[in-house]
Amino acid sequence: MNKKANFFNFSINKILSDDLSVLDNARLRLLYYGLALSFFTLLIILTNVVVKYQVILSITTGVMFVSSIVLFKYLTYRPRWTPIAHMVLIIATLVNFADIFVAIHNISIVTVEAVIMIMLFGFYMLGKKYGTLYTLLNVVPVSILLILKHTNGYLIPFKPESVDQSTNLIAMVASFVLIVFMHSYFYTAFIRTIKELEIGNKKQRGLAAEFELAVEKAERSSEAKSEFLSTMSHEIRTPLNAVIGMSNLLISGNPRPDQKENLEVLKFSAGNLLSIINDVLDFNKIESGKLVFEHIKFNLPELMQNICGGQVMSAKVKGILFKLDVDSTLSKKVLVGDPTRISQIVFNLVNNAIKFTADGTVTVKATCVEDRSDKVIVNFCVKDTGIGIEQSRLDVIFEPFIQESLSTTRRYGGTGLGLAIVNRLLELQGIKIKVSSVPGTGSEFSFNMEFPVSAEVVETPVASRLLDIDEFTESLSSIRMLIAEDNPVNVLLMQKLLSKWDLVPAIAENGECAVELVRENDFDIILMDLQMPIMNGFDAAKAIRKMDDPHKSNTPIIALTASALFDIRERVEESGMNDYVSKPFKPNELFEKIQQLVVHS
Incomplete structure (x- = not known):
C-alpha cells in the first residue's frame, strides 16, 4: 500500500510508486483509466437500456456499473492491482455469460470484442496462466452457444432482448478505446522495461568489471601482506636466532647462578616473542585459505x-x-x-x-x-x-x-x-x-x-635409534660441513655452536660462493640459508643438484630459513634440498637432522 493513498483519494499519482516496476505501474494506470472509462461508458449504456425497459440488460449493466465504482474506489484507496484485476475479469466473465445465454441469446460483434478485451486484459494483467484461464472461461461458452444455435438446440424460457444500434455503437467504441489503451500502455511499458534492462545490463557489466578489479586488488593486497609478513618474519627471526642461540650457548657454558638466571630470563623473553610471531604467521596462513591438510601415517x-x-x-x-x-x-x-x-x-x-x-x-x-x-x-x-x-x-x-x-x-x-x-x-x-x-x-x-x-601394525623400534649428543660428538670432527649464510651474527653463532661439537665448518657468504666451494671440495652436509645476495639458497641447491659428479650432486642439504612463506616446504623439496630447519632453531633439532642425514644416509 502506498502511504500517500487514503479513503478520500482519487488521484493516480498517489497510487503509483517508484518501488514498483515499470510494468506494474502500467498495470495500475490501465486499471485506473480503464475503470474510469468503463464507469462513463456503462452509465450511458445503463441509461439507454433502462429507458427501453430491457430488464436483464439493465441488471447486468447495472452490476458492472456499480462494480466499476466500487473497484475504482478500492484501487485509489488500496492499490492492490492483482485482486482487483481478478475481480474485474470474474465480473466481466459472469456478465458476458449472462448476456449471451440469457439476455440476447446470440453472439454479436460487441460480444466478440468483449471476449477479446477480456483475453488481452487477462494476459497483460495476470500473465500466461490466468490469461489462458479467463480466455477459456469466455471462449468456451461462446463456442457452445454457436454450436447450439447451429443445431437449433438452444432453448431458454426467456424472451431475448434486442440491442439497438446506439447501444452497440457505444459498446464498440468503448471496447476499441480500451483495447487501444491497453496496447498503448503496455507497449510503452515493455519498451521502457527493455531500455531499463539494457541500462541495468550495462551497469551490471560495469559492476562486474569493478568487482573483478576489486578482487584482483584484494588478491594483490593479500599477496603483499603475505610477502610483508614473510619479510618481517625473516627480519625478526634472524636477530632472534642470534639471541636464543647465544643464550643457549652461554647457559651451556656453566655460568654463575646469577648469570644463568639472567640468561634464562633473556631466553624466556625471546621465546615469548617468537611465540607471538608464530601465532600471527599461523593465523595469517589459515585466513589466507592456502592451508592444506596432510594425510600421513602417525602414532x-x-x-x-x-x-x-x-x-x-x-x-x-x-x-x-x-x-x-x-x-x-x-x-x-x-x-x-x-x-x-x-x-x-x-x-x-x-x-x-x-x-x-x-x-x-x-x-x-x-x-x-x-x-x-x-x-x-x-x-x-x-x-x-x-x-x-x-x-x-x-x-x-x-x-x-x-x-x-x-x-x-x-x-x-x-x-x-x-x-x-x-x-x-x-x-x-x-x-x-x-x-x-x-x-x-x-x-x-x-x-x-x-x-x-x-592396516600397518605398530612395531617397537629395536636397533634403529639416534645417538645422543655425547655419543655422536666423537664422530662430528670428521664431518665436512659447509654453511652458506650471509649474516655475520648467524655465522658466528653457528661457529660457536659447532665448535662445541668439535666441528669446523667452511663458510660461504652467498649461494654463488657455496656452489663454487662444492664444485672445488667434497662435503658431507650443507647448511643452506635461503635468503642471500647474488644467488639465493633455492637456486644454489638446484645448481648443486645439477652437477655431473654424483657424490657432489647428492650431498645432503638442510635449509636454514627465517621465512614464513606458506609454500616453504614445497619450495625446499622442489629445489632438491633434503630438509629444513626454521630459525631460531633448537640445537637438538639441528643435531638430529644432521645425524639422520649423515650417519643414516
Missing part, C-alpha cells in the same frame, strides 16, 4: 607424548600437576591424518590451560569413543582448574586478538590468537569445539576427530 600416543613433553616442565615450574591420559586401544593403531595440525591444536589448548591455571591440575585426555575396522573417532579433552570463563564470553573467546577480558590480557599477556587458531583449524575440518567453564573453578575444551586407520 597418536607417541604424538601426544611429544606435544605434552615440553609442557610438563612448564606446569612443574608453576607447581601444577600435569596429567596425560591416552586410551590404550590407540597404542597399536596407525592413524592417518595431519599430525602437525593436531599438535598445533592440542599445544595451544594445553598452553592456555597452563597459562591460566595458578594451582591445581591440568588434564589432557585422548579417548577412543568409536572403534571400527577402518576408522576411529577420538575425543580430545583438555581440562584445567584455572580462572574459568564467564558464560557471556564463551562465544567471543574464539575471535582473533580477543581474550576473556582486558584484565586477563593485562595479567597474562599473549596475542589472543591461540583459541582463534584452534577454532579455525577445526572449522576447516568440519569439527565443532565444545567449551564448558565455571569462573574461578576451571574450563574444559573438547572435540571429536575422525581418523582413517592404516
